[in-house]
Amino acid sequence: MSGRTVTIAQVAKHAGVxxxxxxxxxxxxxxxxxxxxxRVLDSISALGYHPHAxxxxxxxxxxxVIALVLPLRAGMHVPVLMRFASSVVTAARRFDHDVxxxxxxxxxxxxxxxxxxxxxxxxxxxxxxxxxxxxxxxxELAEPSVLIGFPAEPAGLTxxxxxxxxxxxxxxxxxxxxGHEEIALLGAPSVxxxxxxxxxxxxxxxFVAALDDHGLKGVxxxxxxxxxxxxxxxxxxLLDRPGLSGxxxxxxxxxxxxxxxxxxxxxxxxxxxxxxxxxPDDVAERASPPLTSVLIPAEEVGREAVRLVMDKLEGRTVxxxxxxxxxxxxxxxx
Amino acid sequence: MSGRTVTIAQVAKHAGVxxxxxxxxxxxxxxxxxxxxxRVLDSISALGYHPHAxxxxxxxxxxxVIALVLPLRAGMHVPVLMRFASSVVTAARRFDHDVxxxxxxxxxxxxxxxxxxxxxxxxxxxxxxxxxxxxxxxxELAEPSVLIGFPAEPAGLTxxxxxxxxxxxxxxxxxxxxGHEEIALLGAPSVxxxxxxxxxxxxxxxFVAALDDHGLKGVxxxxxxxxxxxxxxxxxxLLDRPGLSGxxxxxxxxxxxxxxxxxxxxxxxxxxxxxxxxxPDDVAERASPPLTSVLIPAEEVGREAVRLVMDKLEGRTVxxxxxxxxxxxxxxxx
DNA sequence: GCCGGTCGTCGAAGCGCTTCGACACTCTCA
DNA sequence: TGAGAGTGTCGAAGCGCTTCGACGACCGGC
Numbered sequence: 050m051s052g053r054t055v056t057i058a059q060v061a062k063h064a065g066v067x068x069x070x071x072x073x074x075x076x077x078x079x080x081x082x083x084x085x086x087x088r089v090l091d092s093i094s095a096l097g098y099h100p101h102a103x104x105x106x107x108x109x110x111x112x113x114v115i116a117l118v119l120p121l122r123a124g125m126h127v128p129v130l131m132r133f134a135s136s137v138v139t140a141a142r143r144f145d146h147d148v149x150x151x152x153x154x155x156x157x158x159x160x161x162x163x164x165x166x167x168x169x170x171x172x173x174x175x176x177x178x179x180x181x182x183x184x185x186x187x188x189e190l191a192e193p194s195v196l197i198g199f200p201a202e203p204a205g206l207t208x209x210x211x212x213x214x215x216x217x218x219x220x221x222x223x224x225x226x227x228g229h230e231e232i233a234l235l236g237a238p239s240v241x242x243x244x245x246x247x248x249x250x251x252x253x254x255x256f257v258a259a260l261d262d263h264g265l266k267g268v269x270x271x272x273x274x275x276x277x278x279x280x281x282x283x284x285x286x287l288l289d290r291p292g293l294s295g296x297x298x299x300x301x302x303x304x305x306x307x308x309x310x311x312x313x314x315x316x317x318x319x320x321x322x323x324x325x326x327x328x329p330d331d332v333a334e335r336a337s338p339p340l341t342s343v344l345i346p347a348e349e350v351g352r353e354a355v356r357l358v359m360d361k362l363e364g365r366t367v368x369x370x371x372x373x374x375x376x377x378x379x380x381x382x383x
Numbered sequence: 384m385s386g387r388t389v390t391i392a393q394v395a396k397h398a399g400v401x402x403x404x405x406x407x408x409x410x411x412x413x414x415x416x417x418x419x420x421x422r423v424l425d426s427i428s429a430l431g432y433h434p435h436a437x438x439x440x441x442x443x444x445x446x447x448v449i450a451l452v453l454p455l456r457a458g459m460h461v462p463v464l465m466r467f468a469s470s471v472v473t474a475a476r477r478f479d480h481d482v483x484x485x486x487x488x489x490x491x492x493x494x495x496x497x498x499x500x501x502x503x504x505x506x507x508x509x510x511x512x513x514x515x516x517x518x519x520x521x522x523e524l525a526e527p528s529v530l531i532g533f534p535a536e537p538a539g540l541t542x543x544x545x546x547x548x549x550x551x552x553x554x555x556x557x558x559x560x561x562g563h564e565e566i567a568l569l570g571a572p573s574v575x576x577x578x579x580x581x582x583x584x585x586x587x588x589x590f591v592a593a594l595d596d597h598g599l600k601g602v603x604x605x606x607x608x609x610x611x612x613x614x615x616x617x618x619x620x621l622l623d624r625p626g627l628s629g630x631x632x633x634x635x636x637x638x639x640x641x642x643x644x645x646x647x648x649x650x651x652x653x654x655x656x657x658x659x660x661x662x663p664d665d666v667a668e669r670a671s672p673p674l675t676s677v678l679i680p681a682e683e684v685g686r687e688a689v690r691l692v693m694d695k696l697e698g699r700t701v702x703x704x705x706x707x708x709x710x711x712x713x714x715x716x717x
Numbered sequence: 718g719c720c721g722g723t724c725g726t727c728g729a730a731g732c733g734c735t736t737c738g739a740c741a742c743t744c745t746c747a
Numbered sequence: 748t749g750a751g752a753g754t755g756t757c758g759a760a761g762c763g764c765t766t767c768g769a770c771g772a773c774c775g776g777c
Contacts, residue, residue, distance in 0.1 A: 054501070056763055067727045072765055079766095082725060099499035103446060104763035106437030107732045114502075117484065121469055128461040135455055138486045142493075147502065150451065150484040152472045159476075165433035167388070168448075168481065276639065277671040305610065309643040337611040390733055401757045406735060413736095416755060438733035441762045 055098040064092035075100065106167065113146050115358060116169040118160060118183065120153035120176045125241075126301040129329060129345060130175060133197060136351025137173055144359045146170070157186050164192045171358045173197065177208075179245035193361035195354045199247045199370070207361065209353050209371040213248045213327075216343045216375035217255030217297070218262075220325045223341070223377055224295040225263040229323060232260075232267045232295035233286055235279075235307060239271035252299050252327065266292070272303045279306035284314060295383075299327040308336060323383040330378070338381035346373055389432040398426035409434065440501065447480050449692060450503040452494060452517065454487035454510045459575075460635040463663060463679060464509060467531060470685025471507055478693045480504070491520045498526045505692045507531065511542075513579035527695035529688045533581045533704070541695065543687050543705040547582045547661075550677045550709035551589030551631070552596075554659040557675070557711055558629040559597040563657060566594075566601045566629035567620055569613075569641060573605035586633050586661065600626070606637045613640035618648060629717075633661040642670060657717040664712070672715035680707055 061068045066085060073079040074089040081089075092098075106112040117137050119130065138148045149169055151159045160183060163169045170192060174183060177198030187194045188205060196208045217234065224232050234256045236242070237249040253269045260267045268290070272282055287293060298304045304326050308318065316322045318338055326333050326342040333342035353371055360367045395402045400419060407413040408423040415423075426432075440446040451471055453464065472482045483503055485493050494517060497503045504526060508517060511532030521528045522539060530542045551568070558566050568590045570576070571583040587603045594601045602624070606616055621627060632638045638660050642652065650656045652672055660667050660676040667676035687705055694701045 054499075054763095057765095058763075068764080069728075069766075070726060073726085076765080079726085080724065085725075097499070099496060101441065101763050102497075102500040102502040103437045103440030103734095104732090105765080107435065107441050107734080108763075108765040110732080110765095112437060114483070121465065127465050131455065131461050131465060134484070135486050138484055139488050142489060147497065148484045149448070150468070150472055150482045152469050154473050155476060162433060163436075163481065165388075165431070166436040168436040275669045275671060276643065305639055305643075309610070309639075309646075312643075312647065335609045337609060388733095392733075402734080403736075403758075404756060407756085410735080413756085414754065419755075435733050437764095438762090439735080441732090441764080442734040442736080444735095444762080 054101070055096045057098070057100065060089065060092050060096055060098045063096060064088045110167070112167055112170055114149050114169045115141055115146050115355075116149045116151050116160070116163050116172040118151045118172060118174040122153065122176060122244075125176055129301060129347060132329060132347035133175055133351045136348040137355055140352040140355035144355065146355075146359075157183055160186055160190075164190050171195075171362050173354050173358055177247060179247055179250070193358055195358040195361070197350055197354050199251075201245070201247075203370065205369070207357055207367055207369060207371075209350060209357060210248065210373070211345055211350065212372035212375055213251040214255030214258075215372070216327050217252040217257075217299070218259035219343055219375050219377050220297040220327065221256055221259035221263060221265065221267075223325060223379075223383065224297070224323060225265055227295070227323060227383055229295035230265055231290060231292040232265060232297065233290070233293055234267070234269040234297045234299065235272040235282065235303065236269060236299045237271060238273050238300070242271055249299070256297060266290075272298070272300050272307070274300065274302040274306070276306045276309060279303050280310040280313065283307060283310045287314065287316070294321075295323040295325070297325050297327070301328045301332055304328060304332065304336060304340070319382050325377075325383055327375075333378070333380060336382075341378065341380045341383040343375045343377050346376070349373060388435070389430045391432070391434065394423065394426050394430055394432045397430060398422045444501070446501055446504050448483050448503045449475055449480050449689075450483045450485050450494070450497050450506040452485045452506060452508040456487065456510060456578075459510055463635055463681060466663060466681035467509055467685045470682040471689055474686040474689035478689065480689075480693075491517055494520055494524075498524050505529075505696050507688050507692055511581060513581055513584070527692055529692040529695070531684055531688050533585075535579070535581075537704065539703070541691055541701055541703060541705075543684060543691060544582065544707070545679055545684065546706035546709055547585040548589030548592075549706070550661050551586040551591075551633070552593035553677055553709050553711050554631040554661065555590055555593035555597060555599065555601075557659060557713075557717065558631070558657060559599055561629070561657060561717055563629035564599055565624060565626040566599060566631065567624070567627055568601070568603040568631045568633065569606040569616065569637065570603060570633045571605060572607050572634070576605055583633070590631060600624075606632070606634050606641070608634065608636040608640070610640040610643060613637050614644040614647065617641060617644045621648065621650070628655075629657040629659070631659045631661070635662045635666055638662060638666065638670060638674070653716050659711075659717055661709075667712070667714060670716075675712065675714045675717040677709045677711050680710070683707055 057068050057071050061071045071089050074081050074086050141148050172194040175197045177196045177200055179201040181200045184200050198210050199208045241249045298307050318324050326340040330344045333340040357367045391402050391405050395405045405423050408415050408420050475482050506528040509531045511530045511534055513535040515534045518534050532544050533542045575583045632641050652658050660674040664678045667674040691701050
């Protein structure tokens, strides 16, 4: 509001107290009388004071900024990533922290840079690969970090994610309950499996294991994200397995194509083919018909990641691994 | 690399020079002999020195961070937004700046906070509405800002965007050249028009004006983003206008549905219906058939926004308005 | 009535960096 | 040969904040 950068000294003068008193009012680290506190707070809002972030960081060794490392690689579904990202920002603000956005082009260099320069206090990493180049660096860093997703060797790291194995299994279970005996999983594009991305692999493992448990026949296939490729995959699948009556789709970008392809192939949903999706709620709801789905709790994951990283910042010990239980919402497609 | 935070004083000692000399080597603001410079740079890498961001910001009054304000509102196509965002990050790094991510939930408060606390030097705002609540604030701020998109009253602001009016017109022109006489624009969801978002409105205006110029018949309609709604819109449109032979689709999320609906309605592309899309290249290429499209040059827009904001930071004067010329790529759909 | 213990506040010492003025040199040119 | 103009480097003064130790004032207990 007012002219040029207001400093804590001006606030102190205006309120008739010492600079340190203003600081203690703001941080609450020492008791301040109600009267003084009010005078100080009044002065702060009268002058429109905002503490200088750099000065604060220098003196307190805390920048109140966390890094969000978001590679945005091929085959990742961007809207889903953004829901994570957005919930990380919201959650961070609750802890009075801001979020610095790091993308992949700088590689691990960028992580080192923002950590070593004390630009950030802590890091949240998304889109984690099984064999992730960032992981060794994280182990060396003094700054705490939390991964959204699991690398192959998560020992000593803090990871949080939906329990995708349980999600895959939950879909099978649901279809088994509905009496289906032969089902298929259409997953991520094959490039995602090739890269060894954890969530895709783990869903498939959970799916395959559950097939066994329930005595069902079935198969797990990758699924590309163009209509034509999805169509072909599905057509071949139906030729191969005429008894197929249930489909689990774990691919937000392809789910629309799969439904269109089923339409084209004259399979009605759910009458001729039951479909369960693993995707965010809004995608499932907007499909036609609305899809029974295991929702990806993006908000919860982001919030949890921030909570964990803040706990680590405060020196509290946190569990290495946090798996969120999948929830299945029944809609019109099964 | 090394133990704990290395300071400039340690580098100076290691290199046998004064602290200020190290600083000048880093900033290049005074001439330093080649010999000294080398000794200093060697010490820097030997010790693994990274300047403390907070200290630097405090002393230099520059944080080397810019804010990216990204509301993520309903109806916006997230992957497109993220390409902008990602190119902003990349471009900012070229200028040795990092990017702080701000979302909408804090409202204009957040903008004021990061600017007043000197957390950021400048701001880039995305997803600008015609009547944007953030605009008045920007005018008051000492920090320079650039908008990606145009508000209704852009005087005194710096705005950059694709020239959507020209894009709409370019599509019409292309279809006119191909001999089509009656065409339609399927645009954003109606909520986006209702909100008065600039790019949707301006495309429509360009489209309508070009219709006139080329003596074509046609109509511009909003288009929702579920298959069913897109299907209905299209079916009604075809009933209404049996002579319709060309379609312009300006809606990344719906373009797949429109193609699926045309398939379902037995209209082959491009034989029975020519389709031009306004969307990123990869969406156009991945469609079946690949779509003739006006590409949204996300990378270029982001880069340009950063260039402008850096120019303003340096005190250079910049044009109020930067419109990027649309480029049409002909593919299989026309 | 004195002692020890909070409570509330202050002053000062940094935090790690940039930048300004000063200064010792080395060249040039008169 | 000496004045003037660069060069290259240094020391010190901040930048705005947090935090530590100090110190009155006030409390209850003996």
